[in-house]
Amino acid sequence: MLNRRQVVAGAGATALATFISNGVWAAAIKPDEASALLVIDVQNCFLPGGSLAVKDGEQVVPIINKMAKSFANVVMTQDWHTPGHISFASVHSGKKPFETVDLPYGKQVLWPDHCVQGTDGAGLSKDLSIPQAGLIIRKGFHKDVDSYSAFTEADGKTSTGLAAYLKARKIKRVFVAGLATDFCVAWTALDARKAGFETYVVEDACRGIDTQGSLAKAWADMAKAGVKRIQSGDIA
């Protein structure tokens, strides 16, 4: 039989455990007026049956829908490529998806054709339910430049305008969720830090592609940049 003292000690440990995320103290986080949720690329092409389906990608949808109820400010993004976009393996002769090429702005991973402007594949998941979302930002629409990040294109200088929008709306903290952890989510989170936002990535609300060690590298880069890694259950 447990005595009262042991029961209390046990209850205390359980309560503490719920507040420990990845070994870091993290009291429950309550999004405020200065917080925005960024829902990255939850588009048909990245979901089951899509041309660049992310494994278990559909699992993020109910998690994001639930979490979004805690946010007054929500921005969604759409990867929005031209036909024949430079990131498509199909336009590089002799190249296959997931191989890389060197472009003027750096190394580019090549992908199956995906998220072509105006196609069903580029559409947001019909299962997303975030009616208060105030902005949908499209990216990757310059034919010769990719844009994983919702803030800055892969040339490292062309802005999407998102940082200025968020600053004009007095946003100080961003929470990033969606697809894919190791590309558009990570690049968005890294640029959010560069733009001076307190930045959280909600791990269970993301899924990764994981090609050539990209997922581990993304988490390492994000940790180094001061991105906070949390779970949706950490958000009140």
Ligand code: VGL
């Ligand atoms: C993405 C690869 C190519 C993403 C977009 O949304 O993470 N990944 N285009």
Ligand code: ZN
């Ligand atoms: Zn893309």
